[in-house]
Amino acid sequence: xxxxxxxxxxxxxxxxxxxxxxxxxxxxxxxxxxxxxxxxxxxxxxxxxxxxxxxxxxxxxxxxxxxxxxxxxxxxxxxxxxxxxxxxxxxxxxxxxxxxxxxxxxxxxxxxxxxxxxxxxxxxxxxxxxxxxxxxxxxxxxxxxxxxxxxxxxxxxxxxxxxxxxxxxxxxxxxxxxxxxxxxxxxxxxxxxxxxxxxxxxxxxxxxxxxxxxxxxxxxxx
Amino acid sequence: xxxxxxxxxxxxxxxxxxxxxxxxxxxxxxxxxxxxxxxxxxxxxxxxxxxxxxxxxxxxxxxxxxxxxxxxxxxxxxxxxxxxxxxxxxxxxxxxxxxxxxxxxxxxxxxxxxxxxxxxxxxxxxxxxxxxxxxxxxxxxxxxxxxxxxxxxxxxxxxxxxxxxxxxxxxxxxxxxxxxxxxxxxxxxxxxxxxxxxxxxxxxxxxxxxxxxxxxxxxxxx
Numbered sequence: 001x002x003x004x005x006x007x008x009x010x011x012x013x014x015x016x017x018x019x020x021x022x023x024x025x026x027x028x029x030x031x032x033x034x035x036x037x038x039x040x041x042x043x044x045x046x047x048x049x050x051x052x053x054x055x056x057x058x059x060x061x062x063x064x065x066x067x068x069x070x071x072x073x074x075x076x077x078x079x080x081x082x083x084x085x086x087x088x089x090x091x092x093x094x095x096x097x098x099x100x101x102x103x104x105x106x107x108x109x110x111x112x113x114x115x116x117x118x119x120x121x122x123x124x125x126x127x128x129x130x131x132x133x134x135x136x137x138x139x140x141x142x143x144x145x146x147x148x149x150x151x152x153x154x155x156x157x158x159x160x161x162x163x164x165x166x167x168x169x170x171x172x173x174x175x176x177x178x179x180x181x182x183x184x185x186x187x188x189x190x191x192x193x194x195x196x197x198x199x200x201x202x203x204x205x206x207x208x209x210x211x212x213x214x215x216x217x218x219x220x221x222x
Numbered sequence: 223x224x225x226x227x228x229x230x231x232x233x234x235x236x237x238x239x240x241x242x243x244x245x246x247x248x249x250x251x252x253x254x255x256x257x258x259x260x261x262x263x264x265x266x267x268x269x270x271x272x273x274x275x276x277x278x279x280x281x282x283x284x285x286x287x288x289x290x291x292x293x294x295x296x297x298x299x300x301x302x303x304x305x306x307x308x309x310x311x312x313x314x315x316x317x318x319x320x321x322x323x324x325x326x327x328x329x330x331x332x333x334x335x336x337x338x339x340x341x342x343x344x345x346x347x348x349x350x351x352x353x354x355x356x357x358x359x360x361x362x363x364x365x366x367x368x369x370x371x372x373x374x375x376x377x378x379x380x381x382x383x384x385x386x387x388x389x390x391x392x393x394x395x396x397x398x399x400x401x402x403x404x405x406x407x408x409x410x411x412x413x414x415x416x417x418x419x420x421x422x423x424x425x426x427x428x429x430x431x432x433x434x435x436x437x438x439x440x441x442x443x444x
Contacts, residue, residue: 066423068384078408163289187299202287
């Protein structure tokens, strides 16, 4: 199997893989930041008691969660130009990724807030704190810790999902693998190197998530 | 112009329905095989046999750490190099099975570990052998933890099956991609694709939520 593996070509392509690695990294970082913003807004609207806010954000979350990212990506890629909106492939891809992850992040944050014991909220009310003070001093400090591991998990999902951007000709890790497959006819070398790069990112994020979880357990024990 | 395209889209509705049928077939088959694989791997992972655990952990990490897009490229482009010729359908089902199996393995192992150790001890002292302990005592209780995320995983599987369109399998995403070349109304075409996915996935999401509510209420009663 590995006897036919051509390591020289991989070394030739190493600079390109490094560029692809960085591209995947910054695309994911930008999309994650945007997704956090989208998710926080969607979550606030969802838990608000006003029907006119709850309904659209629920519809957004449910629609995103029950359709594939690839269909969403093509929806924006092929659909936005017919509305007269012209964006680069990078912008289209990042928007699709951010809107997709935003829905999941909204649910993660909502779960974190709902997991705070109702007695805490009642105590806040008894102290005479208003809604924002309760959020700021009682609910969020307790909710943020528990949401970090699932948020990092969503980060892993987002890094992997960003591979789909290669299908709308965005330059990133998977694209480099495809280039190696089509230029040198070496799909094995190309895609195994690509997979290895993703694994590196995966292990870093997994390590961070584990450490945070350990800290949470330690905090609870005190 | 818009009405003209809409009429043509309605005319090509049968091919979309055929596409969603392919999606259901591919994801249904890999759902069954993936559940069997994940169940076996998950049960074996909870046995205290180190080499086996290491192999299963490596498999799970390899699958979870790389994008499915890269995995299907590996199956479709690299297996032929090693003399294994697979049709697009077989490659899709095989790769989706291995993909789903890894996630289901985690869910099953987590569910089994959530059963209190006392149950194992009680089963052992009742004279059950390992298979009986697993089948009669542990799995029925673990099922309560396993079921909601398992159905959620099925939804992810159906959505991720859209990626098999890149190796030329005419599932509903590929039908959309082919149609958008003739009918350049991306919003309309992929809106339809999304609606078809929604019809399949949304009931499953509701089912997962229903399981979650029902099974947690049961737990409170106990």
